[in-house]
Amino acid sequence: MFSDFDWDVILRSLPYLFFDGMRFTLMLTALATAGGIVIGTLLALMRLSSFAPFSIVAGGYVNLMRSMPLVLVIFWIYFLVPYIGQWVTGASRPIQVGALVTCLVTFTIFEAAYFCEIMRAGIQSIPRGQTEAAKAIGMTYWQTMGDVILPQAFRNMIPVLLTQTIVLFQDTSLVYVISVTDFLGAASKIAQRDGRLVEMYLFAAVVYFIVSLGASIMVRRLQRRVAIVR
Amino acid sequence: MIEIDNVSKWYLDFQVLKGCSTNVAKGEVVIVCGPSGSGKSTLIKCVNGLEPFQKGNITVDGISVGDVKTNLPKLRARVGMVFQHFELFPHMSVLQNLTIGQIKVLGRDEEESRVRAFKLLDRVGLHEFADKFPGNLSGGQQQRVAIARALAMDPIAMLFDEPTSALDPEMINEVLDVMVALAKDGMTMMVVTHEMGFARSVANRVIFMDRGEIVEDAKKDDFFGKPRSERAQLFLSKILHH
Numbered sequence: 296m297f298s299d300f301d302w303d304v305i306l307r308s309l310p311y312l313f314f315d316g317m318r319f320t321l322m323l324t325a326l327a328t329a330g331g332i333v334i335g336t337l338l339a340l341m342r343l344s345s346f347a348p349f350s351i352v353a354g355g356y357v358n359l360m361r362s363m364p365l366v367l368v369i370f371w372i373y374f375l376v377p378y379i380g381q382w383v384t385g386a387s388r389p390i391q392v393g394a395l396v397t398c399l400v401t402f403t404i405f406e407a408a409y410f411c412e413i414m415r416a417g418i419q420s421i422p423r424g425q426t427e428a429a430k431a432i433g434m435t436y437w438q439t440m441g442d443v444i445l446p447q448a449f450r451n452m453i454p455v456l457l458t459q460t461i462v463l464f465q466d467t468s469l470v471y472v473i474s475v476t477d478f479l480g481a482a483s484k485i486a487q488r489d490g491r492l493v494e495m496y497l498f499a500a501v502v503y504f505i506v507s508l509g510a511s512i513m514v515r516r517l518q519r520r521v522a523i524v525r
Numbered sequence: 526m527i528e529i530d531n532v533s534k535w536y537l538d539f540q541v542l543k544g545c546s547t548n549v550a551k552g553e554v555v556i557v558c559g560p561s562g563s564g565k566s567t568l569i570k571c572v573n574g575l576e577p578f579q580k581g582n583i584t585v586d587g588i589s590v591g592d593v594k595t596n597l598p599k600l601r602a603r604v605g606m607v608f609q610h611f612e613l614f615p616h617m618s619v620l621q622n623l624t625i626g627q628i629k630v631l632g633r634d635e636e637e638s639r640v641r642a643f644k645l646l647d648r649v650g651l652h653e654f655a656d657k658f659p660g661n662l663s664g665g666q667q668q669r670v671a672i673a674r675a676l677a678m679d680p681i682a683m684l685f686d687e688p689t690s691a692l693d694p695e696m697i698n699e700v701l702d703v704m705v706a707l708a709k710d711g712m713t714m715m716v717v718t719h720e721m722g723f724a725r726s727v728a729n730r731v732i733f734m735d736r737g738e739i740v741e742d743a744k745k746d747d748f749f750g751k752p753r754s755e756r757a758q759l760f761l762s763k764i765l766h767h
């Protein structure tokens with residue numbers, strides 16, 4: 296049956312698939328990971344705060360995001376962001392927001408909930424004595440967190456954070472629902488245009504598989520190296 | 526230097542400290558001992574505000590620890606503390622452990638804090654370990670670094686919470702030697718320990734705690750001569766026969 300296949304279509308569309316599609320996918324993955332870790336870490340600090348309003352707000356946010364299908368959040372942001380932009384800037388019409396920005400906002404705030412839980416576990420894994428030792432030499436809360444607790448928590452959690460990033464890498468394909476061209480979107484377009492569905496979707500599957508598997512093998516190697524000697 | 530006045534503390538409805546009062550004069554070495562769970566750690570952690578307390582008063586160099594207006598980080602920077610489990614920062618080299626507080630808290634420049642750090646590493650005999658990480662040091666070495674880290678802040682007093690009880694027996698003396706030298710230099714010290722040999726050689730006073738109360742607060746010779754309370758006598762006979 297493979298004799299009917301046109302493998303050449305893949306070769307011909309490689310530049311489009313990678314320079315347009317994959318570039319968007321990787322950029323979205325990297326930026327959303329960075330943003331998600333920063334916001335997630337702040338959320339984790341709020342969740343662990345003894346000041347009840349902080350922990351309630353952060354906890355509520357995390358639970359809300361974690362009980363929503365990602366697609367739904369994408370729709371929300373897609374339809375809401377132009378109006379929020381209008382409200383913030385006081386413009387007379389909804390602000391036109393680019394595809395990358397929409398996707399970035401969505402994935403960042405969605406992933407922040409997951410990164411929050413990872414960082415929270417990381418912070419809680421650091422013995423209480425470390426906080427006491429930092430405070431005992433006169434460090435403030437932010438110095439204690441920034442110089443002592445978070446660097447250790449982050450290092451302990453790197454493997455888990457990267458694993459979450461691999462999941463995010465796969466999830467970014469959902470941007471097709473707002474007609475954004477990521478890697479899968481690009482493959483899809485070629486597939487429809489040339490009527491080569493099987494070839495293109497097979498190829499896309501192979502690429503996702505190789506990237507994800509390769510990344511998780513690297514994570515496992517890293518895991519053995521980053522563990523801090525106590 | 527340290528005045529503890531009628532301090533009580535509760536964990537929910539469990540009272541950990543029951544009206545504790547004592548004081549430590551400048552240059553004095555005060556030993557705190559007592560059975561496990563008697564509140565020794567809690568009491569010395571109240572002194573630098575690591576643990577809040579609900580009743581009573583503690584002042585350090587005239588500054589009230591319990592006062593909400595007190596800048597606790599600033600006060601803590603002037604009181605050194607050494608922990609049972611060392612609590613060195615494992616992601617920093619020994620040198621960084623000694624300089625971070627000087628740089629971030631005291632605002633010293635890097636060079637000045639390095640000089641100070643090496644002076645203290647010399648003092649605890651660990652000059653050549655400056656670039657090592659805590660995980661590669663023995664327990665005794667880690668605790669000496671921890672003492673040096675506290676001293677790097679030029680504290681006016683030092684608090685020790687069972688500094689030798691997590692150590693292998695052969696490492697206890699190297700840490701005690703550093704502490705004896707510190708005491709002889711006139712450092713104000715409050716030391717939770719069961720090392721009675723150390724207490725005999727440098728202590729001015731010994732406090733005995735039981736179930737959250739200060740049962741005995743006596744001059745060293747009186748305490749080892751004949752403690753007034755039965756509980757202290759019992760405790761002493763137990764640990765001295767080990």
Ligand SMILES: Nc1ncnc2c1ncn2[C@@H]1O[C@H](COP(=O)(O)OP(=O)(O)OP(=O)(O)O)[C@@H](O)[C@H]1O
Pocket residue numbers: 536539541559560561562563564565566567568
């Ligand atoms: N966070 C906490 N919540 C509830 N109870 C606590 C807490 N911390 C300590 N306690 C209790 O307070 C009491 C005093 O504890 P503390 O650690 O001060 O005793 P200690 O004299 O230092 O004992 P040890 O010799 O075992 O170190 C103990 O009964 C302990 O169980």
Ligand SMILES: [Mg+2]
Pocket residue numbers: 565566567686687
């Ligand atoms: Mg204790």
